[in-house]
Structure formats: C-alpha cells, structure tokens
Amino acid sequence: MCAHVLVAEDDEMQAELIRRSLLSEGHTATVVHDGRAALQAARDLRPDLLVLDLMLPVIDGFGVCRVLRRDDDVPVLMLTARNTEDDLLLGLELGADDYITKPYSPRELMARIRTVLRRSGRGGDGRQEDTVVRTAGLAVDPVRHEVRCDGVPVECTPAEFEILLAMAAEPERVFTRRQLLQRTRGLDRASTERAVDVHIMNLRRKIEDDPRRPARLLTVFGVGYKLSGGRG
Template sequence: MNAAIERRVLVVEDEPTIAESVAARLRAEGFVVELAGDGPAAVAAARRTPPDAVVLDVMLPGFDGLEVCRRLQAERPVPILMLTARDDENDMLVGLAVGADDYLTKPFSMRELAARVHALVRRATKTAAVDPGQDFLRVGDLEINRAERRVLRSGVEAQLTPTEFDLLLHLAERPRAVLPRERLLAEVWGWADASGTRTVDSHIKGLRRKLGADLIRTVHGVGYALEAPRC
C-alpha cells in the first residue's frame, strides 16, 4: 500500500507476545498498526487517530473489549474484529450485539486473521456507485435505505452493524431465494473458503433479535432466505 491508500489498524491486546505477532503480520500485509494494551488506552488511541479497523481482544484490563466496542461504535462506526479465548456462542453474540463485525477464537492462524482484516477494510471502504433511483429497497414492511445505510421495519429504525446491514441487504435483494452459507461468506464477507459458517449463523441471530424472528427463514443444511414480511 502506498501512503495515499494506507489503512490503519488498531490492535488492542494485553498479551505482548500476541500483540506483537498480530502487529508484525498486519504490517507485513501493508497496514499501519497501533497497539493498545487496555480498554482506556484503546479508546484514547481511536480518538487520537481514527483507525480503519480494530482487532480487539475481549479480555482486557481497565474495562473489557465489549465496553471498548460500545464506546468506539457510539462515537464513530468502525469495523471491529473481536478475539475471544472461549469458543462460546453467547460471547460471540454479545460481541456482535455491541457492534463487532466479526470474531476469531483463540488460538487462530495469523493468515486467517489477516484475511479477516483485509475483508473488513475492503467492505468498509468500497464506494460502489448507487443508482439514485435505487436508494430505497422495500420488501413488505422492511425498508432499506442503501445510501444512508438505514433500516426500518414497520417504521421503527433498527441499529445494525455494518456487517449486519450488508448481510440483510444481500438477502433482501433476493427475497425468498435460499442463499447458502458458503455463498454469503463469499459475497458478503469476501472469504474464499467456508470455514466461518458459524459467523453467518451468529449474524443471522443478531438480525432476528433486532428485526424479528419471522424475518429470515432457516433452510436446514443449506442456508437462509428473507421472507416477505407483511406491510
């Protein structure tokens, strides 16, 4: 990456060995990396120099990664990849609920972490032109404003993370069509493999919690489809 398109990543991790390893890999990938070792330092660093993405450990001194995530997203939305030491779906769902876009469970491969960060930054910075006549998408009582990235159901606005918005829009553009998890990973997350199908499942749960359990239908063993909600 040259100076004109450098992307900054804030790595928040209190274990120095892990922090330095992550930073070294991301720098090798062309990112400018800043390190923070606790919750207050992470929030201060993000305020001082807004990052393009954050790699955020859940367990931190000061205050934990969930609180860091809440504070960062309240001030300025930013793609966040959370790191957790426990393969606990409840932890993952809480992280997604407070604004994380993706997660990795320790131990993880540096190659996978780098691929996830690239995907987050790529999706956050793409500036695909939107036809002014296609700014709004309506499916039953669901209304999606592409340009403003806002979602309303029955007139009530839902606060979605960037990834939740992209996933919902992808489903809403193909109402009733069953989209396999692997296809969603490729087209929404930009992943080349199907190793993260639980990520899709967790984001679907987040959408159901925010927009209603009846909105997205599960097709067991295949994927998901957006139902046409009643007006």
C-alpha cells in the same frame, strides 16, 4: 489497500507480532494494551479497524465494544481464547463484525482483516457499485456504505450492511441462514448460523417500527428470512 488499524491486545509479544504483520501488508498500526486506552485511541485516531482482544485489563473487550457502539461505527475484529457460542454471540450482539479464536496464524488474521476492511469499504478497497438499492422504504448505498430507512440515516455494522444489501437487492426472496452467513463471514471456517439471528435482531431494532412485530424483515419459519418489498 492501506488502512490504519488499532490493535488492543494486552499480550505485548502477540501485539508486536500483529503490528509487524500489519506493516508487512502495507497498513499502519497503533497498539494499546488495555480497554481504556483502546477507547481513547479509537476516539482520537478514528482508525479504519479495531482488532480487539476480549481479555483486556481495566475494561474488557465486551465493555470496549459496548461503549464504542454508542457513537462509533468502526469495524471490530475480536480476538478471543474463549470459543463458547454464548461468548461469541454476545460479541456479535454488541456490534463486533467478526471474530477469530486463539491460537490463530498471522496469515489467517491478515486474511480476516482484509475481508472486514473490504466489507466495510474502508482502507481504500470498498465496493465499486454505483446504484442505490431501494425497497421497503429502505435505501442501501453500496458506494457510500449508507442505509436510510424512510429517509432517516441508519447506522449498520459491516456485517449488518452486507445482509441488508443482499436482501434489498432481491426483495421477497427467502434467504437461509447459511446463505446470509456466506454474505457476512463466508464458509472458510466453522461458524454458527445463530450469528445470523443476532444480526437480524439488531437490524430489526434499527429499521422496524416495532421490532417484536416486524413488517419489513420477516421470518419464514423453517427456512430463513426475507425482506418484504411491500412498503417500498
């Protein structure tokens, strides 16, 4: 796997450590130190991954993520010293694919980067499945990492894609939040199942005619969620 990673980190020493770690893994890296520069570099360079510190000057990481998600699906790995649940969930709502809290080890960060790249199908190490999964008016293509809803392309973050792919492959199966969480970030660290609720909410906005009254992505109260195959 070789990917181009954009690193947005205002701590120059920390940014240099990340850059060296990426180079040692065979990646290329571009480093910027404020949010405005991060947005410009993301648009100009089209990186495979953005490693984004939340506490950036000029435009903070939340602002960067909010602007990027209007027209860009680059995977985002957030770096944060703020580990409150509300902050982390806000980052996920804005379209971040994963987060890591400071302090962290370079080894952990590189493992997380590999996971996000693998899930997103970027950096030359994507999925190898060759079957489009079709159900409920949805077509989920694991090779091209594409989703269509009633024939219309749907932009999904890597985490949203993993959830939708898992549920589309087994329509009518009820998944617990923990099972869906395992599909997105795994169980190798403390996490919150509320993150799954955020991803489901975002998916409903994209695939439901009325997200407040979902017909595809259904809640099974007291258990979790299921994808109804009735429309496919």
